[in-house]
Amino acid sequence: METSLIDFLSQYILLSEEEVQIIKKHNLIQEFKKNTILLKEGQVSTECYLVLKGCIRSYYLLDGEEKTTEFFIENQPVTPVSYIKKIPSEYYLSCMEDCILSIGSPEKTHHFLNEFPKFASLIGTISNDLLANHQMLFDDFKNLPPEKRYLKLIDTRPDLVNRVPQYYLASYLGIKPQSLSRIRKRISWL
Structure with a gap:
């Protein structure tokens, strides 16, 4: 190290x-x-x-x-x-x-x-x-609105999306876990 x-x-x-x-x-x-x-x-x-x-x-x-x-x-x-x-x-x-x-x-x-x-x-x-x-x-x-914050997070720090539990990501983005689930579902259809 x-x-x-x-x-x-x-x-x-x-x-x-x-x-x-x-x-x-x-x-x-x-x-x-x-x-x-x-x-x-x-x-x-x-x-x-x-x-x-x-x-x-x-x-x-x-x-x-x-x-x-x-x-x-x-x-x-x-x-x-x-x-x-x-x-x-x-x-x-x-x-x-x-x-x-x-x-x-x-x-x-x-x-x-x-x-x-x-x-x-x-x-x-x-x-x-x-x-x-x-x-x-x-x-x-x-x-930025929450969805754009999440998209920017995916773009700039994609490792976090797979490494960090969704409820911590939601808290980081300033939204509830349910809102993050809806955002993720919405953008998966794009």
């Missing part, structure tokens, strides 16, 4: 062999079982993640009902607002599958910045990508 981490980082920055060895020596990779809760509502996050294998779901509770906000799969960073702002989290992070994650923390970041000066620009580049992606998702959610 170290190779997956190196490959992900190499998309953003050219790594020397010495830098690759620095990354490997920090042992950033950890495995988590399905249903492991990585972050709870009210907890201050001390870690950020990169999904190397598996799927993480972000959700919050509203009147006792889970509302899915995002799914993170392979090669997607997970940086909770709680981690950045050092405030209690408003949502949960849960492993939907057995996961292999690369884990970051303020201490690890500090060590990396000392040993690996390019790491600061790498963090900035990845952060900008995350911000742009979240803005596009927000715009789509705000502007």
Whole structure:
């Protein structure tokens, strides 16, 4: 899995062999079982993640009902607002599958910045990508009707349709599972 981490980082920055060895020596990779809760509502996050294998779901509770906000799969960073702002989290992070994650923390970041000066620009580049992606998702959610949101999901993230239970997908799309069933039936006839 170290190779997956190196490959992900190499998309953003050219790594020397010495830098690759620095990354490997920090042992950033950890495995988590399905249903492991990585972050709870009210907890201050001390870690950020990169999904190397598996799927993480972000959700919050509203009147006792889970509302899915995002799914993170392979090669997607997970940086909770709680981690950045050092405030209690408003949502949960849960492993939907057995996961292999690369884990970051303020201490690890500090060590990396000392040993690996390019790491600061790498963090900035990845952060900008995350911000742009979240803005596009927000715009789509705000502007598209449910059926078009689902069609866009099929187009941009087809893996989720087969990986994630329908009731979580419905929650993510902001609709009831019955509405998603009707949408799926309607588009299957097209």
